[in-house]
Amino acid sequence: MAVIKTDHLSRVYEDHGVPVKAVDDVSLSIEEGEFTAIVGPSGSGKTTFLNMVGGLDAPSSGTIEVDGKQISQMKQNELIGFRLRHIGFVFQAYNLIPVLTAKENVEFIMLLQKKSKAERDKRATELLDAVGLGDRLGRRPHELSGGQQQRVAVARALASMPSFVLADEPTANLDSTSAENLLDIMERLNKEQKMTFVFSTHDPRVVARAHRVVTLRDGAIESDETRS
Amino acid sequence: MIWSIAWRNVWRNGKRSGILIGAIAFGIWAGLLMVALMNGMAEQQVKAAIETRTSHIQIHSEGFRSHRDIKSIIPQGDSLLTAVRNMDEVVGAAERAVLTAMASSATTGSGIQLIGIDPDAEKQVTDVYTKVIEGDYFETKKRNPVIIGKELADKLGVQLGKKIVLTGQAKDGSIAAGAFRIVGIYQTVNSMYDEMTVFVKRSDVAKTFGIGDDVHEIAIVVNGIAAIDPVAKTLRDSNPSLEVATWRNLSPEVALTKDSTAQMNEIFMIVILIALIFGITNTMLMGVLERMRELGVIIALGMKHGMIFLMVLLETVFLSLVGGLLGIILGWGTVELLGKSGIDLSAVSSGLAAFGMDTVIYPQMAASEYPVVVFLVIITAIVASIYPGLKAIRLNPIQAIRTY
Ligand SMILES: Nc1ncnc2c1ncn2[C@@H]1O[C@H](COP(=O)(O)OP(=O)(O)O)[C@@H](O)[C@H]1O
Numbered sequence: 001m002a003v004i005k006t007d008h009l010s011r012v013y014e015d016h017g018v019p020v021k022a023v024d025d026v027s028l029s030i031e032e033g034e035f036t037a038i039v040g041p042s043g044s045g046k047t048t049f050l051n052m053v054g055g056l057d058a059p060s061s062g063t064i065e066v067d068g069k070q071i072s073q074m075k076q077n078e079l080i081g082f083r084l085r086h087i088g089f090v091f092q093a094y095n096l097i098p099v100l101t102a103k104e105n106v107e108f109i110m111l112l113q114k115k116s117k118a119e120r121d122k123r124a125t126e127l128l129d130a131v132g133l134g135d136r137l138g139r140r141p142h143e144l145s146g147g148q149q150q151r152v153a154v155a156r157a158l159a160s161m162p163s164f165v166l167a168d169e170p171t172a173n174l175d176s177t178s179a180e181n182l183l184d185i186m187e188r189l190n191k192e193q194k195m196t197f198v199f200s201t202h203d204p205r206v207v208a209r210a211h212r213v214v215t216l217r218d219g220a221i222e223s224d225e226t227r228s
Numbered sequence: 229m230i231w232s233i234a235w236r237n238v239w240r241n242g243k244r245s246g247i248l249i250g251a252i253a254f255g256i257w258a259g260l261l262m263v264a265l266m267n268g269m270a271e272q273q274v275k276a277a278i279e280t281r282t283s284h285i286q287i288h289s290e291g292f293r294s295h296r297d298i299k300s301i302i303p304q305g306d307s308l309l310t311a312v313r314n315m316d317e318v319v320g321a322a323e324r325a326v327l328t329a330m331a332s333s334a335t336t337g338s339g340i341q342l343i344g345i346d347p348d349a350e351k352q353v354t355d356v357y358t359k360v361i362e363g364d365y366f367e368t369k370k371r372n373p374v375i376i377g378k379e380l381a382d383k384l385g386v387q388l389g390k391k392i393v394l395t396g397q398a399k400d401g402s403i404a405a406g407a408f409r410i411v412g413i414y415q416t417v418n419s420m421y422d423e424m425t426v427f428v429k430r431s432d433v434a435k436t437f438g439i440g441d442d443v444h445e446i447a448i449v450v451n452g453i454a455a456i457d458p459v460a461k462t463l464r465d466s467n468p469s470l471e472v473a474t475w476r477n478l479s480p481e482v483a484l485t486k487d488s489t490a491q492m493n494e495i496f497m498i499v500i501l502i503a504l505i506f507g508i509t510n511t512m513l514m515g516v517l518e519r520m521r522e523l524g525v526i527i528a529l530g531m532k533h534g535m536i537f538l539m540v541l542l543e544t545v546f547l548s549l550v551g552g553l554l555g556i557i558l559g560w561g562t563v564e565l566l567g568k569s570g571i572d573l574s575a576v577s578s579g580l581a582a583f584g585m586d587t588v589i590y591p592q593m594a595a596s597e598y599p600v601v602v603f604l605v606i607i608t609a610i611v612a613s614i615y616p617g618l619k620a621i622r623l624n625p626i627q628a629i630r631t632y
Pocket residue numbers: 013014015020021022023040041042043044045046047048049
């Protein structure tokens with residue numbers, strides 16, 4: 001079953017009165033368990049696409065179906081709840097709440113979901129173990145490296161038991177070792193936990209790790225290749 | 229966790245929070261001290277007025293207080309006095325003869341209020357006997373003793389032991405006069421009263437002005453402020469032909485001062501809190517704007533608007549309460565300290581005494597006022613958090629998160 005399905009999806013911005021097609025007629029289907037990269041040069045529409053799929057931005061035309069539900073028609077309030085239950089987010093930077101420890105950051109999302117203390121505790125510990133930070137539970141973000149912070153963000157994204165994880169340039173601020181390391185972890189979680197990952201990047205080494213690569217140019221799909 | 233995020237956020241920018249906490253603490257401290265000072269002043273005025281001048285209640289015949297006619301007496305004054313003294317709430321009562329008269333020395337004269345008293349009974353209702361600074365309160369056995377205020381003594385140019393002549397209209401309409409020897413000089417906080425009020429024994433007034441045992445005034449002290457109105461009502465009901473006045477009627481200017489002080493204090497505190505609202509709002513707004521990205525992220529993750537608002541609100545309340553409680557503790561300490569030692573305003577306030585005020589003020593604050601201030605600080609914080617809270621809610625996450 002497709003977890004994400006977009007149909008003739010477009011997003012037009014006004015730039016000083018001139019319409020800019022940030023995303024242009026994108027019809028794409030992403031199946032459960034995929035490990036897909038959205039690639040393309042800066043300004044090609046990756047962020048805009050991911051924001052719409054994540055329910056953060058509304059399409060100008062076309063539709064988005066997530067977990068079989070039309071999200072393009074949802075109201076603001078409804079969308080907030082939908083994001084919380086269905087989608088895991090990893091952003092490029094500033095993911096974590098600085099005053100909370102690594103473990104509290106992971107627990108935070110489960111708290112919003114009103115999970116019990118015991119469950120939060122167990123799952124946060126497990127996930128931080130899984131991303132190799134089992135010994136850093138009590139650290140605050142500023143006591144962690146950039147790579148470690150992104151791993152906490154990945155752990156948090158999984159904590160809410162989403163249908164898929166959207167990661168917009170998660171490695172953009174990392175050195176190559178940390179980037180490789182983060183990709184290793186994401187790939188392992190994809191394999192072991194069957195978690196669907198959709199991430200954007202313009203780093204060729206990261207692109208090389210993806211199982212499917214969707215290339216955007218000027219907001220439109222230029223190519224879509226699946227590797228075995 | 230929302231609570232702990234809010235609490236930890238307070239301390240994130242320690243310097244900025246510290247400055248605001250200091251400002252709030254100072255504002256509350258200064259406000260409390262000011263209010264306590266005003267309270268103290270008003271209460272001392274009330275206390276001085278009651279204890280030295282008006283007592284709690286006075287009884288006169290109808291109209292006496294306005295025309296002061298020597299013939300306007302309280303009929304059967306002695307039996308009324310006995311009845312009053314027998315009331316449960318009454319602690320002390322005394323009868324007086326009150327005449328308008330003229331006091332003269334060899335050089336000059338001055339219009340006065342001549343009060344004929346029974347010294348022992350009088351001690352139960354006024355504390356003038358404790359204000360005698362030279363001589364004594366009718367203890368020295370002399371013929372025709374008189375006690376005058378310091379102000380009048382200075383005006384007439386007389387000293388203790390000297391004689392003055394008291395002249396006035398006798399009951400039969402003739403002009404009567406008598407020579408009286410100064411056995412005591414008193415000084416209260418109210419120099420106008422000291423210049424106007426002269427005490428002699430009631431028996432001496434009777435002889436000089438031919439009024440026998442006529443009584444013009446009965447002064448009463450009851451066992452607490454709360455008993456004043458009930459006792460006054462009972463007396464009014466049982467003596468419809470007499471005028472029963474409480475200290476509020478007798479000294480309306482002091483009553484007004486007390487009431488308006490309470491109102492002024494409220495306004496003063498509200499003005500301080502409103503000023504604080506702007507400071508708090510400003511600081512919180514800076515905090516919210518500084519945290520756009522992380523707020524954007526948590527909105528994106530799926531935190532409801534209500535929760536975001538609550539987070540900002542809690543942070544504001546915590547921040548304000550830290551400052552507020554600090555200010556209250558400091559204010560409480562200062563008020564307690566100065567409430568015992570008093571603040572001497574004599575250097576700046578030579579005029580105060582003319583208005584019946586002490587020059588040493590004892591700030592005072594009822595313990596029940598402090599929780600009210602805590603409550604007001606919380607309200608202030610909530611009001612101050614509205615704008616930054618709305619700002620946080622209205623944040624567009626995609627713009628906040630954008631990294632280009
Ligand atoms: N809020 C906006 N207002 C105007 N133009 C925008 C806005 N957001 C994105 N764009 C434009 O849309 C295009 C795609 O941007 P974006 O989705 O950020 O691309 P990418 O993430 O691939 O770099 C760019 O030309 C960008 O300038």
